[in-house]
Amino acid sequence: xxxxxxxxxxxxxxxxxxxxxxxxxxxxxxxxxxxxxxxxxxxxxxxxxxxxxxxxxxxxxxxxxxxxxxxxxxxxxxxxxxxxxxxxxxxxxxxxxxxxxxxxxxxxxxxxxxxxxxxxxxxxxxxxxxxxxxxxxxxxxxxxxxxxxxxxxxxxxxxxxxxxxxxxxxxxxxxxxxxxxxxxxxxxxxxxxxxxxxxxxxxxxxxxxxxx
Numbered sequence: 001x002x003x004x005x006x007x008x009x010x011x012x013x014x015x016x017x018x019x020x021x022x023x024x025x026x027x028x029x030x031x032x033x034x035x036x037x038x039x040x041x042x043x044x045x046x047x048x049x050x051x052x053x054x055x056x057x058x059x060x061x062x063x064x065x066x067x068x069x070x071x072x073x074x075x076x077x078x079x080x081x082x083x084x085x086x087x088x089x090x091x092x093x094x095x096x097x098x099x100x101x102x103x104x105x106x107x108x109x110x111x112x113x114x115x116x117x118x119x120x121x122x123x124x125x126x127x128x129x130x131x132x133x134x135x136x137x138x139x140x141x142x143x144x145x146x147x148x149x150x151x152x153x154x155x156x157x158x159x160x161x162x163x164x165x166x167x168x169x170x171x172x173x174x175x176x177x178x179x180x181x182x183x184x185x186x187x188x189x190x191x192x193x194x195x196x197x198x199x200x201x202x203x204x205x206x207x208x209x210x211x212x
Contacts, residue, residue, distance in 0.1 A: 052158065068171075069158065 046055035047062040051069045056062040064086055067073065073083035075090040079097045084090045092114060101111035103118040107125040112118045120142050123129070129139035131146040135153045140146040148169055151157075157167035159174040163181045168174040 052156075 046057060047059050048055050049062060049065055049069075051066070054065065056065060067085045073085055075084045075087050076082070077084075077090060077093055077097075079094070082093060084093065095113040101113055103112045103115050105111070105118060105121055105125075107122070110121060112121065123141040129141050131140040131143050133139065133146060133149055133153075135150065138149060140149065151169045157169055159168045159171050160166070161168070161174060161177055161181070163178070166177065168177060
């Protein structure tokens with residue numbers, strides 16, 4: 001009888017010992033995971049754009065943003081010559097040349113080059129509009145639409161036409177506007193060329209008459 005309690009005690013020690021070690025191990029793992037979470041906090045010092053006063057967490061983000069003001073687009077597609085502000089935008093563009101649309105919508109037959117495009121499209125079916133305007137009750141399915149909407153409220157037009165100095169909210173609208181200038185210039189060039197031809201014909205005719 002005296003041996004049984006001691007045997008039970010040894011068994012208890014054998015069972016309990018690893019449980020205690022596991023608890024200590026879990027605590028140490030949790031402690032190691034805490035520092036990375038602190039890094040996600042908003043930094044005390046931000047980098048501010050002198051042009052529009054927007055603030056960024058890193059100098060790299062600020063330098064990329066400054067290109068929207070300077071018009072610098074250092075990343076060029078070797079296939080079609082299009083240029084981009086960020087390398088990631090160029091990488092996304094190259095997918096267009098491959099013709100491979102690997103992300104398919106389950107609700108309809110549309111397919112997309114990027115997963116982010118599919119996720120934006122799916123909100124059309126769900127009606128989800130998570131991006132709310134703080135100025136008015138409007139909400140949007142895509143963040144970029146909200147950004148453009150807020151710029152309209154603030155009358156923020158950072159993109160200027162070099163020809164007529166008219167300003168636009170987005171670069172795409174500036175591009176459409178600039179294309180109209182280009183079409184007019186082409187028409188004027190054609191018209192001037194036709195006038196030159198007519199003048200040359202008149203000069204040639206008058207010379208021929210004089211020779212007669």
